[in-house]
Amino acid sequence: MKNILIPTDFSENSWNAISYALSFFKKVRCNFYFLHVSPHQKVLGNGSFYDSKNQVLDKVVDRDKKQMERLLKRIQKLPLNEKHSFFTSIEYIFFVDTIRKQIQEKNIDFIVMGTKGASGLKEKTIGSNTGDVITKVKCPVLVIPEEAKYSKLKEVAFPTDYNIYYKSKVLSTIYNILSINHAALRVIHVAKKEQELTNLQKKNKDFLQNYFEGNIKNSFHFLSNPKIEEAIQCFVESRDIDMITMVAKNLNFFQRILFHPTVEKISYHINVPFLVLHE
Secondary structure, rough: EEEEEEEOOOHHHHHHHHHHHHHHHHOOOOEEEEEEOOHHHHHHHHHHHHOOOOOHHHHHHHHHHHHHHHHHHHHHHHOOOEEEEEEEEEEEOOOOHHHHHHHHOOOOOOOEEEEOHHHHHHHOOOOOOHHHHHHHOOOEEEEOOOOOOOOOEEEEEEEEEOOOOOOHHHHHHHHHHHHHHHHHHEEEEEEEEOOOHHHHHHHHHHHHHHOOOOOOOEEEEEEOOHHHHHHHHHHHHHHOOEEEEEEEEOOHHHHHHHHOOOOOOOHHHHHHHHHEEEO
C-alpha cells in the first residue's frame, strides 16, 4: 500500500497532476490524500481576524470545502479503480509546515505536485510551493509540468556527475518505479569535455552499474556540452524520455537542471515529469 500526498489549489494545473498520478499508480494499491492549504493561512494567524465574528473565516472555509467536494466529484467521474482510496483535508497553516505534518501523520511515500513548467520553478525558486517542497521536504516528489500527459513509462533518464554515492534508500525507490512499469534506466553523465573519471567517480559509476544489473534494463551515456541543460534536452528528445529522476543532494548540479531560467529551446521543464529524491 502506497500513501500519496497531492497538494491542490483546485487549478487545472493541479488537476493535471492528479490525473497523471492516478494513471501512474493505477496498478498500485494506494491511499490518495488530497490536500488544500489555504492561501489565507497568514491572515488566519492574525488575532484581529478572529475578532470579525468569523464572517470572513466562514466564507473562506465554506469556499474551500465546496471546491474540495467538486474535486472529488470530478475524480469519481473517472473510471473506477478499486485499488485506490481517496481522502481530503484542508489546512490553514504555512505550506511547508503542513506538508511535513501530513508526511509524518500519514506515512507518505510520494508527493505529487503540478508546476507551470520552467517559469513556475525558476521565477520563485524559494517562494513557490513546488520549489519549496522540492528543496526543503525530504520525501520523494513527483513533479508534473503543466503540459505533461501520462503515457506508459518506458525510458527514465538519470543525470549524474558520479561525484555522489547514492544510498540504497534512493536507488530502491528508482528500482521500484522501474520495476512496476517495466521501464529502462538511462544514466547520463554530462561534462564540458570528455576526460577520464576520477577514482571516486569510477567507484560510484561501478556501484550504479552493479545495483541495476540483471533485473533492470539500463544503459550509461556520456554527453559533452558546457551547458548541462542543453545536453539533457538533446538526450530527452533523442531517446523520447518519459521521466527524469534526480537526487537533491549535489545542489549546484541539481538546480542547474531543474531550476534553469526559461530558454526557448529548453522544453523538458514543460512536458517531462521529474522524480526528485532525497537521502
